Amino acid sequence: MRCSWMGLALLLPSLGLCAAIQWLSLAANGTQVAWDNPQDCRLLASDALARLCRRHLEAMPSLVEAARQTKAVCQQTFANSRWNCSSVEGTPHLAPDLQRGTRESAFVYALASSAASHSIARACASGQVPFCFCGSSPSEAPHPSFQWGGCGDNLPFGLQLGSAFVDGPMKFSKAGRQISRVLNLHNNAVGRQVLSDSLETMCKCHGVSGSCTVKTCWKGLRDLATIGSELKSKYLEATQVMPWLVGSRRQLAPRGGRLRPLKADELAYLVHSPTYCLKNPKLGSLGTQDRPCNKTSAGSGGCRLLCCGRGYNTYAERVEEKCRCRYHWCCYVTCKKCQRVVEKHVCK
Numbered sequence: 001m002r003c004s005w006m007g008l009a010l011l012l013p014s015l016g017l018c019a020a021i022q023w024l025s026l027a028a029n030g031t032q033v034a035w036d037n038p039q040d041c042r043l044l045a046s047d048a049l050a051r052l053c054r055r056h057l058e059a060m061p062s063l064v065e066a067a068r069q070t071k072a073v074c075q076q077t078f079a080n081s082r083w084n085c086s087s088v089e090g091t092p093h094l095a096p097d098l099q100r101g102t103r104e105s106a107f108v109y110a111l112a113s114s115a116a117s118h119s120i121a122r123a124c125a126s127g128q129v130p131f132c133f134c135g136s137s138p139s140e141a142p143h144p145s146f147q148w149g150g151c152g153d154n155l156p157f158g159l160q161l162g163s164a165f166v167d168g169p170m171k172f173s174k175a176g177r178q179i180s181r182v183l184n185l186h187n188n189a190v191g192r193q194v195l196s197d198s199l200e201t202m203c204k205c206h207g208v209s210g211s212c213t214v215k216t217c218w219k220g221l222r223d224l225a226t227i228g229s230e231l232k233s234k235y236l237e238a239t240q241v242m243p244w245l246v247g248s249r250r251q252l253a254p255r256g257g258r259l260r261p262l263k264a265d266e267l268a269y270l271v272h273s274p275t276y277c278l279k280n281p282k283l284g285s286l287g288t289q290d291r292p293c294n295k296t297s298a299g300s301g302g303c304r305l306l307c308c309g310r311g312y313n314t315y316a317e318r319v320e321e322k323c324r325c326r327y328h329w330c331c332y333v334t335c336k337k338c339q340r341v342v343e344k345h346v347c348k
């Protein structure tokens with residue numbers, strides 16, 4: 001399946017962000033093949049990606065895992081928000097919310113980019129892939145209380161191969177607008193920067209009954225969920241940018257205020273997002289009607305904000321739970337099943 005140019009069809013400013021995160025479709029498709037035959041690379045919709053796939057076939061299961069994790073972490077991070085990251089399900093087709101250079105697409109690009117490198121770096125440490133090894137121990141002398149050991153995540157290798165997959169197809173493609181490529185490459189790099197910053201010293205104790213007489217430490221990456229919440233803070237503070245021509249090179253500069261270069265650690269977007277309150281397929285907004293909400297919360301998952309002032313419907317749901325549990329000597333517990341009615345709320 002080729003990339004669709006839905007933006008053009010609807011006469012919206014399509015940025016041609018097409019080939020860029022198509023590989024996320026591997027979350028749905030990628031486990032159907034064994035990745036032991038170059039023919040398996042036909043699952044990838046773009047020629048550039050299929051070429052990379054054939055060259056690095058043994059890295060593909062890591063990329064499939066990265067796609068799966070990107071989807072899960074994005075949806076979990078935005079579970080209580082009006083925009084809930086459901087459009088990643090549609091890849092390789094890109095819905096407009098991921099195609100127009102919005103704040104949301106900035107987040108998805110950065111997360112996907114860090115996930116690709118994360119997954120490859122971890123695979124190296126697992127010792128289960130033939131193409132790379134444990135990350136090398138830091139050259140700095142260890143603290144007197146521990147020694148370097150174990151097997152670290154191979155961040156340099158993850159960054160190198162990960163960016164070949166996520167940046168490569170954009171760097172070499174001439175499709176789409178140049179400004180959109182500059183934007184995506186920037187946000188990809190922000191994702192990898194947050195990933196690199198998450199590398200920390202992790203330790204394990206040895207010795208009689210956990211006495212920790214010997215401690216070995218290695219450098220490991222935080223979970224993708226942690227990186228996702230870091231990127232969410234950057235998403236909330238993302239900077240709107242405009243094209244900035246420096247010589248003949250297109251770059252990005254923050255809009256409004258004094259002209260300054262974009263910082264390497266800020267997520268960037270070109271167009272404002274809709275409120276995502278009402279359904280508008282042209283903008284990739286699903287609307288929040290029928291979304292479950294929390295009546296008592298004043299936060300983003302609360303009915304007031306999530307339902308955009310439209311109010312909510314209440315219904316009763318019967319739930320079954322364990323009750324009247326009794327302890328029997330010795331040693332088991334029996335419970336009865338009780339039904340309870342709970343009140344649920346969904347946006348109007």
Ligand SMILES: *[C@@H]1O[C@H](CO)[C@@H](O)[C@H](O)[C@H]1NC(C)=O
Pocket residue numbers: 001025026028029042043091092
């Ligand atoms: C799975 O791969 C095929 C190409 O072989 C493609 O047509 C289809 O859209 C993919 N499905 C998903 C959910 O990405």
Ligand SMILES: *[C@@H]1O[C@H](CO)[C@@H](O)[C@H](O)[C@H]1NC(C)=O
Pocket residue numbers: 075079084086286287288289290291
């Ligand atoms: C996101 O919201 C849409 C629209 O209300 C809903 O159909 C979908 O199930 C939600 N997805 C997730 C993962 O919660």
Ligand SMILES: *[C@@H]1O[C@H](CO)[C@@H](O)[C@H](O)[C@H]1NC(C)=O
Pocket residue numbers: 294295296297298
């Ligand atoms: C709803 O929000 C309140 C207040 O933030 C919280 O204490 C409660 O656990 C939430 N309920 C559910 C079902 O998430």
